[in-house]
Amino acid sequence: MGKNFDEANKLFTSPDDTIKDYLTSFIRCQNKYQLCALVLCILIDNGFDPDWLNLEYAPIDKIDRIEKIVNECDININRQRQRADLKYCFKTLELTYLKKQGNLYIMIHDKIHEMAAFLYGQHFTECFIKYAPTSFVLDHYRFPSCKTKENDNIITLSEYMSEEYLNRMIRNLKEGDVIGTLNNKNLVVDTFRAEIINIFQHDPVVRSALNPFCRNKWYKPYFIRTTPLIEAATQGFSDIVKVLIDLKCDVNIINYLGKSPLFKACEGGHIAVVKLLLDNAANLLVCDDHGLSLLHMSCLNGHLGVVKLLLDKSFKMFKKKKLRQSLFLTAGELGQKDYIKRLKNGVNVSLIDRQGRSPLYLACKEGHTNIVKQLLEKHADVSRCNNRGQSPLIVACKGGFEDIVGLLLKMNANVNKKCKDGRASLHFACKGGYSSVVERLLQYKANVSQVGWAEQSPFYIACEGGGHIDVVNVLLDNNADILFRDKYKRSPFYAACEMGYTHMVRLLLEHSADVYECDKFGTSPLHAACKGGHEEVVKLLLQENADVNQCDKYGQSPLHIACKGNDVEDGLKTYDQGYREIVNILLEKNADVTLCDNQGFTPMNVAKAFGNFDIQSLISVKQS
Template sequence: MEEIMFNLEKVEEELAQYKKDSHSEKSQAVPDDLMKKDEEELRIRDIHNQHINDWIKEDDKFIVTIATNKILENLKTDSCVLVVGCAGNGKSSIIRHIALKLRNEDQYEIIPIVLSPGSIFELINRKRKQIFIVDDFCGKVITNALSVEVWFSQIHEILKLILNSGTNDSEGFADVKFLLATGINIYNDSIFKKLQMLMKYVFILSKWPLTEDEKLRIIKKYISPEEEIILSQTLKSDKAYFPLLCKIAENKKADQIIKLFSNLGDFIKQDLVDLKNSNNLKFCTITLCALLNNNFKTEILDEVYESDTEMLAFENVCLECNLGPHKDKVKKKIKEQLENLEDMYVAKTDNYYHFIHGEIYQIAVSVCGQIFLHTFIQFVRSSFIAERFSFQTNMTVNNKHIIIIDNKIAEKKYFDRLMLDLEKGETYSTFHNSQLRSESYRTKFIAYCRMRQQKVCELFKLFNVKSDTVSITCAERDYADYIEFTKQHHFYSHKMRKPLIESTWEGNEDIVQLLLKCDCDINETDRFGRTALFVACLLGKKKIVNVLLDNNANMSLCNEKGQSPLFVASRERYDDIVNTLLHNNADVNQCDVNGDSPFLVACSGSQLSTVKILSRRMPQILQRNNLGQTPLFVASMNGRKFVIRYLLSVLSEYISTPDNEGRSPLFIACMKGHQNVVELLLKRNANVSQSDWNKRSPLFITAAEGYADIVTILIKNKADINQCDEESMTPLSIACDKGRTEIVRILVNSHADINITDLKKRTPLYVACSRGFKDIVKLLHENNASILECNKWGGSPLFAACREGHFDIVKYLVEHGANVFSQDSNGTTPLLVAIENGNTEIGKFLIDSGFDINRSDNYKRTPLHVAAVGGHNDIVNVLLNAGAITNLTDVENQTPLDLARKYSSTDIVNLLSSDN
């Protein structure tokens, strides 16, 4: 299905041009130009006012709900809310009501029409408070992929407006709010996830369902008191589109309302059928809205058509409705009918008419399409041809809103329509038709093509023309990757123009055979470099693979990543296809751009059977990829135990072959935490101490990653427990650095050197103090780790804890004998370190522990000097209260007051000045 959007693009373009002209420095506008611009601005304002006036009329029947108030609260806090709900549950009414409320109470200007981010940036007025309303955000019935892309391209600018709304800074951000609404089906669409930055503003309406009291108050707005008494015990619908039911119930009788609430679809269908018999003119008007894509423009009644197709569609419906031969009279009748929309299920927006709800539109298409079958086959949009028609023989109980083709003449017209679409370059209706799932439909379609073989072959040959010799738009060239689509309806807008590849993707073997007989290029590629054979192998379409190979498809053609058909079949575990390709002499050594062969990728992720099939054909079974990874290495990296066991039976001598980073299969298995693989490799005598190029051993990397069970296994297999990396860090040191308490305990109990130092002379205890892991500090100390051992600059573990602000560790160290008066090579003390880093709590604790607060470092800096430089007001207060001397000078003869003035610490200047 195609997206139905408000047709205000011309308004947007004109307004954008107006804004551009009005801001141009080169523009020398004359009074006439100014008048035209003013007139244009007034015209836009009139359109907006028309919408707002319509909202005011509708708001008279609006009932404030709990959800409404919650949305308003969120909007005031975040300046943006994206309301998500199913069709008909009142989300549009809610955002309009809130907009009107903000206008009336807080003088916000409402911008009721926002089709794209461009509208926002053109209409924003930084001198006014504004609220922008974006209804049907990124789609009305289904997701509009183009709209998602447009919003995504400017999402950061929009977020900047939201986050800075109302701030009075140099950039002059406006006081703006955004109320968006979209359907739950749009929100759940994978395409919509591109806008994930808006997720924090989402309000799911279903989480705040209508209460019984709210339902009752809504019903009273639409149903007369007499009907209410009759229906009070009947209308207890829990449908999410309850507000829509109430709206349709207006002016209906009790029995009609009961049927409506029982089944909306059946009620609308019957109502439309009755309308056909009772008011032909009204039914004709509804049919036109349905046929013209829910977008019946008023210009049509003035004989202004967008295309010949639109003109013919209009004329055909009028003829079929027997409205008479005189065009002027017919159009006058329709215009009069449209001016009275009561009980028509149709509403007017600007210059076009549309159904009041998407579900009603769908029902109207099926009812009107069935009555005027041939006209709809000829003129309805191509996505409807693909999705909403069904031959009588293909009907199932699950078919919904389907137009049934129940005679041979209609079937021929339907196939003729497919040919017309192909002439226009549209492949969706033909090759992604929902009826292709039926063998009987495909048989009829193939028979039709054979009957018109010359014409069909000519059409298919059009698609064989290379892109450099035919005009193809950017959108046709840059279609999204169809392989990723799980919902077929997204595919309608992707103009592949590759019937053979599209039919392969759909898995229709007989259609593929038809296309090949019509001389479609079997080796043509899509924009991702994929042939039909590649797609068939990727998706496991075995029968199509056989058909393509029988017709000499080129097995060596690769996609843009250099992946061959055999490569993807091996990766996706399609053994039958792998066997078929090998039987046809596919190149088993053909690698992708990363140097991965089919065999290597099979070892990485496929089942053992695929590995065995390929290995029998591999002359170079040890082939490595660009990263130097062997089949055994990738199998170990991905935990493929049974594949590894098989590989070791034929490749045991390569058990320790490293990759380009020096990592062995055992190393990578330890790094990824594959315990069963580690045990298997060790049992096969893998080198337990083999390090990578950074001298990290398997035990080291396991300790770093936190796999305690594997650490135990490696130690039992005589791994060197104190083996260092290139910075002389041991497994114990790295475990302390990463906070792996359990592993630290295992290593300590296994007699790891507890006071060993790295290149910076840091002990494991020092590292744990720096990182703030008190449990590890305590564990090490209880096992006789020294708390006095200093690093290469003379800093003790206490220094590290003071620097990083770990008060609980500082307290523990001091309580267990750490020297608070110690100095490093620069004469720095733990107190100076704490103050320099703004750690007030630690500073106060050290002072209370008896530290000399006037003691200076090698540069004659006292704690007060350091606090003044850092702007730490609280610490200055603590020091002054403890009796710090304020007039001591550093090596540059500066007092703390001098430094406070130098570094613009006004509050500290005042403190020190008053103290002096």
């Protein structure tokens, strides 16, 4: 009984481990009939009918597979007794590992199917390589020399099984599964890749499977998920790409996302593949469904070598065609004649995608300094903003990329350019706490008084956004106004108190911050500190003689606010011991426990309403 309880407890506490133990026990205990029943349900597509064990009733396309799987489990399917024992095992496993749909048995749950397939795929390696779905074989089996970062659910192949694996891939190719074979992580092994290339070059059946993807073939690009050439370019295998090009695969075919083999090669930074495709007339002008060009994608992912190659190749084409066409032209750009007029010193690299982002914008956003240099040398437009009005300088400041900020400023980027919400580069640098970037912007005359949509200054942002003391000091050295208030009449000092940045509050008090100021709702810094539960800030404010009984427009004092505790979050009342200490501090400063707010509630009423019993006790002692 105790053992059964322990097993049940383990099942609920570690269900995956428990199920794996049970599945492994079929191998360990040599229960070949139950093991065979599970393997049949895994390897036979869409379920298994036990009547198929009598092969004359089995579907013709499954007879060979059933016979070989059963033989692998050391069961003679031609012997009636063994066949009957195996058939009976399906019933014994029903509702534990198997379930019945009509006459077919399948695994009871996808998770159990996955675990069992992996465990038995190690024990019956040859059987699984031959008969498991291609996706399972590709996902789980690796050559010993295949260096990947994968750790979980990987089965290393022996030398003999490597031959079986190759045979399976050849069979897949001959059956027309070219794409599945190329989407194979074992292709990093040179010898295996050489074998696949040899099959492509010399097997007429495999070559005929490539016909739908060859040039001058009818196809609907937006119905194509992928092609052999797209897969090879994605993986970065230039030798396979060359073979496919030699076999007349279309280098400009695009998938349903608008991506061509060249696009995928640029996306992955596979420079050898990019060169090969460009040398074979791959289209430089292709853009995906989001309007991203080859240059966009290379800049976004930081592939400097590809960027240089694209710029060089497109510039040569530009000169050769004598302005007859614009390069990297996206749908939705200006008419060709108008666009060409804007080309001055070489290739225009300031095209935009559907979000209004240029290649320079993306390179600045991701912090790719060397790519930014390349684009600026090609006269990329530093003022080109995205659809939200954010310039390359703004996103560089947002990421804290000081070197890029310096490059853009040297190219006369507008340091005070606002995005659509009114914020400029200095706001974003202050919010991120990038003091060196802030200093650089101020050297180029950034406006410390510029405000965003909520009329918040860079100084306010620095105080509120993370308590960036270094940034605040830089701004103070540049005459930032610490008393400037936003549209809600909240000052930087109020924001620091609200957020609980004790060191910031102390610094601002040293610069004559006003502890009595209130926002448009009559809320003082002390109210804000009490609401946030910031005990140390409350102490600092009271040391500066903050009015402990000052009420907001709702008639609530700081004590009313502190008595609420954490207020209400997600519908659940919560309580923090810190609020008890704040209430205690306020009472020691003679906070008035009899004050009523506009609804007639005293601090005691508020504490009761929010169920803060410790606070009720403190107030009761004060009242007595």
